[in-house]
Amino acid sequence: MFFDLHVHTTISSCSQLKIDDILEHAKNRGLDGVCITDHQTMEIRRHLKEGVQDSGLCVLFGMEYSTQDGDFLLFGPFEDIRSDLDSEQMFEAVAHLGGASVAAHPFRNKRPVKEQVIRQGFCQVVEGFNGRNTDAENLRVESWRQKYVFAESGGSDAHTLEELGRVKTGFAMPVRSRADLVFALRNGLCYPSLSVVSCPLPIATDN
Numbered sequence: 770m771f772f773d774l775h776v777h778t779t780i781s782s783c784s785q786l787k788i789d790d791i792l793e794h795a796k797n798r799g800l801d802g803v804c805i806t807d808h809q810t811m812e813i814r815r816h817l818k819e820g821v822q823d824s825g826l827c828v829l830f831g832m833e834y835s836t837q838d839g840d841f842l843l844f845g846p847f848e849d850i851r852s853d854l855d856s857e858q859m860f861e862a863v864a865h866l867g868g869a870s871v872a873a874h875p876f877r878n879k880r881p882v883k884e885q886v887i888r889q890g891f892c893q894v895v896e897g898f899n900g901r902n903t904d905a906e907n908l909r910v911e912s913w914r915q916k917y918v919f920a921e922s923g924g925s926d927a928h929t930l931e932e933l934g935r936v937k938t939g940f941a942m943p944v945r946s947r948a949d950l951v952f953a954l955r956n957g958l959c960y961p962s963l964s965v966v967s968c969p970l971p972i973a974t975d976n
């Protein structure tokens with residue numbers, strides 16, 4: 770099963786990607802599911818019913834959380850997380866609640882993830898391929914692969930419809946609910962996958 774694990778809707782002020790467009794186009798991009806990861810909010814739950822939609826597309830809710838040590842995709846049995854936590858408090862909260870965290874665009878020049886977070890094992894999954902990173906930024910994850918053990922995901926980080934599904938996460942188990950997703954991430958049953966759609970990768974931008 771393939772999910773785009775990192776997607777921003779217009780709930781994020783930086784994104785132009787409409788919820789309706791995600792629902793309409795995701796399956797054509799080869800996606801079985803989409804995770805909505807707006808910045809610092811799970812507001813999406815007020816706009817959409819979570820889970821498998823009538824079309825068969827599975828839409829799950831998480832958030833992208835910004836800290837001084839980098840940005841993290843958070844998924845778990847929670848409907849929000851206080852937005853003023855530092856990274857240690859955030860990891861503690863996610864672990865306490867039984868969630869999973871993904872180190873987003875780890876080597877992006879403007880918003881990198883601090884290596885100590887990976888060294889200390891706070892984050893189960895690293896976004897090994899991010900659709901808004903440059904190739905060079907994505908390739909630098911290799912230096913961590915040689916030093917640490919972690920699972921990897923892929924996400925487009927879409928802020929426009931063109932970007933949706935350009936990078937995916939493959940799951941080695943069926944994922945039909947947020948609980949499935951958290952289980953798969955915590956147990957490393959995931960891998961990054963580049964889309965076969967032949968659009969050039971977007972130029973990296975902020976966020």
Ligand SMILES: [Zn+2]
Nearest residue numbers: 775833926976
């Ligand atoms: Zn993002």
Ligand SMILES: [Zn+2]
Nearest residue numbers: 777781783976
């Ligand atoms: Zn953004």
